Amino acid sequence: MSAFFDSRWVAAPEAVIVLDGDALPQGFRAAGVAAGIKESGLTDVGLLVADSPETTSAARFTRSGVLAAPVVVCKTRTRLDAIRAVAVNSGNANAATGGRGMDEAARMQGAAAMVCGVPEDRVAVASTGVIGVQLDGRKVTAGLLAASHELRADGHGAFGEAIRTTDKFAKSARLQVALPGGPVTITAQAKGAGMIQPSFATMLCFVQTDAQLDAATADRLLGDGVRRSFDRISVDGQLSTNDTAILQASGASGVAVAAGSPDEAILREALDALLRQLALLIVRDGEGSRRVGRVVVRGDDRDDAERCARAVANSPLVKAALHGGDPNWGRIAQAVGLAMTDRAPVDLDITIEGVPVCARGAAVPFDQAALDAAVAGTEVDYAVDLPAASGTPAVEAEVFFSDLSHEYVTINAEYTT
Amino acid sequence: MSAFFDSRWVAAPEAVIVLDGDALPQGFRAAGVAAGIKESGLTDVGLLVADSPETTSAARFTRSGVLAAPVVVCKTRTRLDAIRAVAVNSGNANAATGGRGMDEAARMQGAAAMVCGVPEDRVAVASTGVIGVQLDGRKVTAGLLAASHELRADGHGAFGEAIRTTDKFAKSARLQVALPGGPVTITAQAKGAGMIQPSFATMLCFVQTDAQLDAATADRLLGDGVRRSFDRISVDGQLSTNDTAILQASGASGVAVAAGSPDEAILREALDALLRQLALLIVRDGEGSRRVGRVVVRGDDRDDAERCARAVANSPLVKAALHGGDPNWGRIAQAVGLAMTDRAPVDLDITIEGVPVCARGAAVPFDQAALDAAVAGTEVDYAVDLPAASGTPAVEAEVFFSDLSHEYVTINAEYTT
Structure with a gap:
């Protein structure tokens, strides 16, 4: 192939x-x-x-x-x-x-x-x-x-x-x-x-x-x-x-x-x-991109999952962390919180490259060095589970996104019309 | 004082x-x-x-x-x-x-x-x-x-x-x-x-x-x-x-x-x-900020005005242009288009520092050098008028925002947790 x-x-x-x-x-x-x-x-x-x-x-x-x-x-x-x-x-x-x-x-x-x-x-x-x-x-x-x-x-x-x-x-x-x-x-x-x-x-x-x-x-x-x-x-x-x-x-x-x-x-x-x-x-090939992230958000409601996935994918903080090779899950929690305004408490689970980092809204211990290495590749996988009433999320939303780099700023700030 | x-x-x-x-x-x-x-x-x-x-x-x-x-x-x-x-x-x-x-x-x-x-x-x-x-x-x-x-x-x-x-x-x-x-x-x-x-x-x-x-x-x-x-x-x-x-x-x-x-x-x-x-x-004092923008969006509908103002204020393209001192009004039109999905045609007026740059959705001639100088200050004013049925916009939404700089990327990508 x-x-x-x-x-x-x-x-x-x-x-x-x-x-x-x-x-x-x-x-x-x-x-x-x-x-x-x-x-x-x-x-x-x-x-x-x-x-x-x-x-x-x-x-x-x-x-x-x-x-x-x-x-x-x-x-x-x-x-x-x-x-x-x-x-x-x-x-x-x-x-x-x-x-x-x-x-x-x-x-x-x-x-x-x-x-x-x-x-x-x-x-x-x-x-x-x-x-x-x-x-x-x-x-x-x-x-x-x-x-x-x-x-x-x-x-x-x-x-x-x-x-x-x-x-x-x-x-x-x-x-x-x-x-x-x-x-x-x-x-x-x-x-x-x-x-x-x-x-x-x-x-x-x-x-x-x-x-x-x-x-x-x-x-x-x-x-x-x-x-x-x-x-x-x-x-x-x-x-x-x-x-x-x-x-x-x-x-x-x-x-x-x-x-x-x-x-x-x-x-x-x-x-x-x-x-x-x-x-x-x-x-x-996104402007200045060096890594591609994928976020999959699972939940009970299609609109919630979609809104959360978009919020994570478009968060400049998440994108900068992806760029820096930083498994900063707090920013993912923040982005979900933004997408779920007035819906607290949203006790979410987060995994990065398959490693659970946050469970029911609270940090869980993980091997930092191993995760640092896992997010240094060219593709990084994030998964978010919203609380599901049934225990089994019914829907999922997936978004692929590029990182936020110095080159993005250079391209978009330093060239003039 | x-x-x-x-x-x-x-x-x-x-x-x-x-x-x-x-x-x-x-x-x-x-x-x-x-x-x-x-x-x-x-x-x-x-x-x-x-x-x-x-x-x-x-x-x-x-x-x-x-x-x-x-x-x-x-x-x-x-x-x-x-x-x-x-x-x-x-x-x-x-x-x-x-x-x-x-x-x-x-x-x-x-x-x-x-x-x-x-x-x-x-x-x-x-x-x-x-x-x-x-x-x-x-x-x-x-x-x-x-x-x-x-x-x-x-x-x-x-x-x-x-x-x-x-x-x-x-x-x-x-x-x-x-x-x-x-x-x-x-x-x-x-x-x-x-x-x-x-x-x-x-x-x-x-x-x-x-x-x-x-x-x-x-x-x-x-x-x-x-x-x-x-x-x-x-x-x-x-x-x-x-x-x-x-x-x-x-x-x-x-x-x-x-x-x-x-x-x-x-x-x-x-x-x-x-x-x-x-x-x-x-x-x-926003991370990496060197300029502050204000966007005022006027229109007939409060939600539309609010959504458009937020879209402009949060557009990385608009923010990078603010950083670069670039009066790039096309990015403002783009952000409004994003906020008004499926609502085309939105024939908007845009002024930057009081200078009309776009009228009813189309470019208007302006003094580029004068506008370049006007957006080089520490505060830059953008105004957007959405089409108003009455001719007189009934509501307005105002958002202040910082620019998007290299330092923002540095702060958020290069430090690790």
């Missing part, structure tokens, strides 16, 4: 082989070009198109109350169950850009449709980069035209490069999945918490498969996968205006995946592992 | 004179001693007592779901409207210490009662410092006994010193307030975000006056004051298990402050300014 599935929190599914190379699944072509949006001169416009009119799709977007223009265009002007082309630019988020920004996003959609020869409403657009600066539509249009001349079946890598900002490493994968009905291929390109200027990070992920899926199945698979991956990560508790995840299925493999079939179950497992591993890569 | 009221966000009330020296208001005595709880050897046990059985009081505590033992003791075993003695230790928070910690807090209350000659249920206890470590009750008892021999009418400074952890500067004040009924004195000792070992910060504030207040008036005055001061600050969005604020009124001045009287109005104004200035000092 390839090194792609390298987190202990993601099991590589048996039916999956990780592939090298840049070939997209059958029925897809892509390209990435430098259009001059990034000052660095690196590629900054990506174009990906599915050749078949039968292509199905699903999409998920940021839930922010302040949406970037391309997100609004996708949500209002795109057939999200039938996306054929995806046009992306990096270097400018086209967010907080008002009516003119909306016009530019619509123009980007129109230009992509024209150069790909597909209807406008089958084009999704996405942007990532600085906010509050108008996107230069002429550069985007010229970039899309150039990209259309370079569309290739092995454009996986080029497209993935074009969506990066300051991601330190590529976040993409090619998988072959042995379904009962035959083999299918999945490719995915993601980007995470990078900055080209101090704005906020944007998470983008594009997934292609040559499996044949009806749109409802694609939507269910993407929705379930996102819920267990990108919805479960936090670099700094902040929410981008631009987050976008798109799954496209060309059907070109001829392998039909019927709803409720064993094929769907295996494809679901593969997609789940793929998205979770990509999500972990985004956390790992 | 003294340098105490040095924030542009707090007007020094006309009826107030800031006093030097260490005299407590009439009817109070206090002391601080070194009991060996802090490894540094600095004073770590404070004792304050009101001589008159007629003393009234009011108190407020942390709303954390995980309460320190002294908070539980105060809430369950103390007559909070008639506190005569306050016993405090620094160097150990007595939090997450289970049943034994509860016993130690109760013993601390009992020992203070004995050495002061007051009933147990008229003693409040408070602790601050490392959590998850048992408090050494013998040291506390010995310290309280020693303190009882040193109780002095000019113990204001000594008591204030004993409650500090790593506060970089004292946070205390002596005020004389000219009420229509005669002059009264107020003293206050507060501590903020300091660490003796990496645990979480604790906010404590003790206020004494020789005004004659009934308990209900004391409660109303303290409650209103806390709501506009300590409830409006954030160093890192974290909530201590130990936060405690206590107001005591000895009545020894003979100046009675009747509910609803002009005396109450002027005393309220003085107390409000005092608590706000102390709260600002706590933010200013």
